[in-house]
Amino acid sequence: MDKIIIYQIFTRLFGNTNTTRKHNGMLDENGCGKMNNFTPATLRRIKELGVTHVWYTGIIRHATTTDYSTYGIPKQHPAVVKGNAGSPYAITDYYDVDPDLAVDVEKRMKEFEALVKRTHKEGLKMIIDFVPNHVARQYKSVAKPEGVVDFGEDDDTGKQFSPMNNFYYCPGADFAPDIDLYHGCEEPYQEFPAKATGNDCFSNRPGRNDWYETVKLNYGVDYCDAGGISTHFYPTPDTWLKMRDVLLFWAAKGVDAFRCDMAEMVPSEFWTWATKEVRKKFRNVKFIGEVYNPARYREYITAGFDYLYDKVGMYDCIRDVVCGYRPASNITHQWQNTDDIADHMLYFLENHDEQRLASDFFAADGMRGVPALIVSTLMRKNPFMLYAGQEFGERGMDEEGFSGRDGRTTIFDYWSLDSLIHGYCSRRQLTAKEKALEGIYKKVLNIALTEKAISDGAFFDLMYVNPTSENFDANKQYAFIRKYKKETLIVVANFADNETLTKLNIPEHAFDFLHLPKGMMQAEDLMTGEKSTVCLSCESRLTMNMTPLSARILKIKE
Template sequence: MIQPDNRAHKLIIYQIFTRLFGNQTTTNKFYGSRDENGVGKFNDINDVALRELKAFGVTHIWYTGVIEHATLTDYSAYGIAVDHPFIVKGIAGSPYAVKDYYDVNPDLAVNVKERFQEFCALVERTHQHGMKVLIDFVPNHVARQYRSDAKPSGAEDFGEQDDVSQAFLPNNNFYYFPHEDFVVPEGITPPVPMREMYLERPAKATGNDVFQAQPSKNDWFETVKLNYGVDYQHGRVTYFDPIPSTWLKMRTVLRFWADQGVDGFRCDMAEMVPVEFWGWVIPQLRESHPDLIFIAEIYNPREYHNYLKHGHFDYLYDKVGLYDALRRLMEGRGTVEEITEVWQQESGDIGEHMLRFLENHDEQRIASRFFAGDAFVALPAMTLSATLHTGPVMIYFGQEVGVAPNQAEGFQGDDGRTSIFDYWGVVEFQQWVNGGKFDGGALTDRQKELRYFYQKLNHFSRRHEAIYRGGFYDLQYVNIDGQSPNYDKTRVYSYLRHTESQKVLCVYNFDRERSFSTSVRIPEGAWVGTLGLDLEKKYLLKEIFPEAGLEIELSGRDLTGPGVPLHLPPLGFYLLEINVK
């Protein structure tokens, strides 16, 4: 488990899409090849880049797209099988269509023959700069043409011993349609010429639980579902004793990467794999690697406690709760009442285990026209994400400089996301990379201001004990419905974070146009009982984030009576430390 220090859960995770991070090519041709549009390398993430990320406040780097996956770039000269164009998304391919669990993406190497050594050197560099390494573990599905040519001696490949005449057997690694061929989805037009049609006989079930020989173009048609001993087509009956073959093989995969110095895994679509597998495998891995971190991509709040308690995960995605609530606010709809619902009904008792974020590779960029249209709209939401509870926070590379995709790169189309399927140069991020200087020299003043905000927030979250280990107290119930004048219960949100030695009042206005002159009351019971403060003494409320300008002197009775008078401009917020005068 995670080492028990004061900042144990307040990780600052920086997600790097490795293929894009160091790419300085600016061609950006629709469906461009590797050589046309360029590709980032492990070696691009050098000491200079890592030193800057450490200074930015990062504790953990999630290197996305490390493990070898299907691609339309030909590496057959290096003994890597060519993938069929009908079952690859984009030119570069999806990093979640893994085709060899024991190798790394050749795109990311300067010297393809030395690709694994280049990755190991990146792991070592990252550690030397005081940061931990996370990579993806994709357990639910593999590329349709999966075949490992780098597996360790004695390791058996997936599907190698399968009885393909049977639709389901507990020890088969895949699900089959014994008398049917796979049929490519209708409407799929490969971006490169084909020499022959794709043949898969018998057909296998598709990754997103599609149990038919022809998936649709909206399915994960480029992937094959792995069999963990669950008979989906007969009532999801489970066969976990004896231990299924896929469990044993996945344990070997995880041990392999942990032995390379990887510090943790972001587990793709973890809830599509039985919780019993996680409960079996994670404790075993921690016997030899006790500090391994496991993060579950999970979207079903009803399963949160199950995957923490019985699956032994450290952290869970907080997407359908806090992310969705904050996104609606940032888009000018929704209500802050949903934030209260998140902690009351979903994750309040497990807040330290919830990974908060506003961007990742699956989500639309904040600054895109499909989302907020302005990266600065995210500042109150990002601050709340980092300070609501003691758990970790994540930033997607380029979020801090306002990346705003505005054209189709290839397979993914023009959708406000940075493509994970095609080669591309991320223009705004290239301005920070600045020809390999990693100094932001080509950023605009506005971008520099944005990045500096994120840097301040990262350090603030880990510097103040009320934030990284303190308790949480929601103040909505004593301020809404006329209790505090002009306190809009749909747009203004306030709470306390507190330890014995530090108390912080956090107040936000999520309205993009309206200001609110209001007051924020702290109930007497919380003031005396929770915070341990005196009603008769004088206190200084001093702004500690985002700036250090506002100071208000009030008595305990003022704070519990009329409250703290505040003027909140549009998207304004204050984090005020409370100290005895």
């Protein structure tokens, strides 16, 4: 099988060369990236980085304060839009492309279809978001196919819950959140009866920290039943049918995979049904789930998901190792927790929800993430994901507007990033440090793609025979072996700031389990190209010099 490397791109930011960056700036002030910015040359550069799949974040039309009413697109009230650009997870039309991303708004779907073709032509797979749990307050489809009934159009709004309603209601109550409902307009935003809010707030008074700009979708789960929570899945709820049709619509456009937002907030019974329905027509479509509760991982894999975020386990652990809060040896515990579903776990160090690795809130320097990159990418067969700009050390320390200075790259504001401008639009501006980090990412990701020991090989954790000692620091070093046929990779990552002489134990069990050769062998360090002669033995230790914040990847051929 091929190793999957996903490159997440916040489409609105990518290709935007406008450096005005006005705080809370509008589209005409700060500019916006376009789908047409993904030229064949740009896509080739992304592929050369070592990428197999591109996740274009924010493709489907969502709430924004920008007025596109002259194009027949309903205007949104700013009180229920977060930021001027708006959240890509407050969908206003499941069948439409976000107009911000189009050069010609009236041809936005054609521009998307052309993007799909260009992406595929360069040998890349396409991923887009599927947002199943909630929609924008003012959802209204203007692009739905003929005969499609809109969400909520046939709801009985006099009922708090009905299995055939698309939304949940607060009968007889106005929408009255803890926010300014005018937001600079002459008339306030009004909603009667109030609909339940996306983060399972079933009152008409969500707080300012709730997802007040969204409406919860009803999949046949009554959260307010007098006896507790009850489910009503037969006959098939109307929302299930509508969402299946949305998935089929985009799959027919050539989308190869869906990253499913907050998948665990939607019942697994729906996913079991929907993934089967989609694969009846598009058998190779993949589903990637945002599931944060490890106790439910297996439930959602059984329901049809190919991959799930390993956030609470591996991401949180490796972040703590980078920051010095946990020993590197704790990585062993994390992979053991999901060993039976290892191929389904998606590893990452950044995404749009998390703080940038190089931010002051995380590691403060992209180079400090190099050992984490190598461990996350090379340890197992499962996919790895990086976030555009990560390979250049994007710091995420701007205060853009709605998104404050929090170490994250904004998903709510019109903005641009120097790291992406340097990397893809004006490479002459790349700093030496950006070039160096990009070079490391390119090398590591391509090792993952080309080395069969990584994509198909066995894995052996060496930490249990290398406890902290004079010659090995299990707090700062992590070591493992990958083996495929007659090729062996020995990987030692050094999370420490200092250079060290490491002596590595390889147990007899590793030789038996992996059928490792013994004796003097020729080795090449895939990170440096350095060749050496090493002794593989369970009786003597493998000695190597470790530079700070780095890794040795020794390739040995029999």
